[in-house]
Amino acid sequence: MSASTKTDISRILRRLKECGLRLTRNRENLVEVLAQSKQPLSADELRQKAGFAATDLVTVYRNLEAFQSAGILQRIPLENGSQLFELTDLGDHYHHLICRECHKTERLEVCLGEQLSNKAKSLGYKQIAHVLEVYGICGECDAQAT
Amino acid sequence: MSASTKTDISRILRRLKECGLRLTRNRENLVEVLAQSKQPLSADELRQKAGFAATDLVTVYRNLEAFQSAGILQRIPLENGSQLFELTDLGDHYHHLICRECHKTERLEVCLGEQLSNKAKSLGYKQIAHVLEVYGICGECDAQAT
DNA sequence: ATGAGTGCAAATAGTTTGCAAGCTG
DNA sequence: CAGCTTGCAAACTATTTGCACTCAT
Secondary structure, three states: OHHHHHHHHHHHHHHHHHOOOOOOHHHHHHHHHHHHOOOOEOHHHHHHHHOOOOOOHHHHHHHHHHHHHOOOEEEEEOOOOOEEEEEOOOOOOOEEEEEOOOOOEEEEOOOOHHHHHHHHHHOOOEEEEEEEEEEEEOHHHHHHOO | OHHHHHHHHHHHHHHHHHOOOOOOHHHHHHHHHHHHOOOOEEHHHHHHHHOOOOOOHHHHHHHHHHHHHOOOEEEEEOOOOOEEEEEOOOOOOOEEEEEOOOOOEEEEOOOOHHHHHHHHHHOOOEEEEEEEEEEEEOHHHHHHOO
């Protein structure tokens, strides 16, 4: 895992460079935290885990935006309007089952991407994207709720 | 349309009453606006269309919350974290193709509800809900963007 | 050295909460 | 008349923007 994570990281950094983004301490940190996290993270969790380097939330947001444009990051919307962030393989994306309490997530196998895009295109829509997420209370959180 | 809308409205109001909600001028107005709108509306659009009665956005939000609990209303999340609201038939719900510019929406036929719920249940999740929305730029908005 | 990247402060948008007064059943 | 509803003001959260300074290339 750690070996493959390491190569993942340098591959991602290379990709960022190819997109004309500069390699900064902040960005390296953020990519590393994202790559090592087994779960999608909120902007603030990300800042905390990135330690001293990524002190400012603003920087986190701006870099997440840049990462998304570079096609290496996906946003996962929560029911309350905030979001989690997760690395993806170039342009790929995933759907999830998400606990609304602890934000633990599991990837779902389904994806209707093509079907939905075709429908949208046939109706004259451009720049199509879709969201498919399932929310619930996981076993642990439900137990804790007494 | 207007005749059936009228019966729709009284049926909905009856339902609210059954749920222990009082019938106020505000609520009647909101239900009427929602029932007559061919498109889902934002909280603020709803307030404006409801006219003099529903002056306060706070009241709109509180009533939308109540309507949802009564099972007659669905929230549609947008990409920016805000939401649109739409009446639904008791507990039913829909998925949409939504223009990110003008918020025009079309209902989609797909719904993976059962499949997704089963998966989530099998993983020990409770209080399961899901979101499936498609976003794009509709033909008109794309043309206007020049 | 040039312009992308950053931090700080402040603004924003959408939504929520507290509390006193008003209205429904 | 009890207590659900409402309005006003204010708080809140997540996110965005402006601007001067810094750093990667």
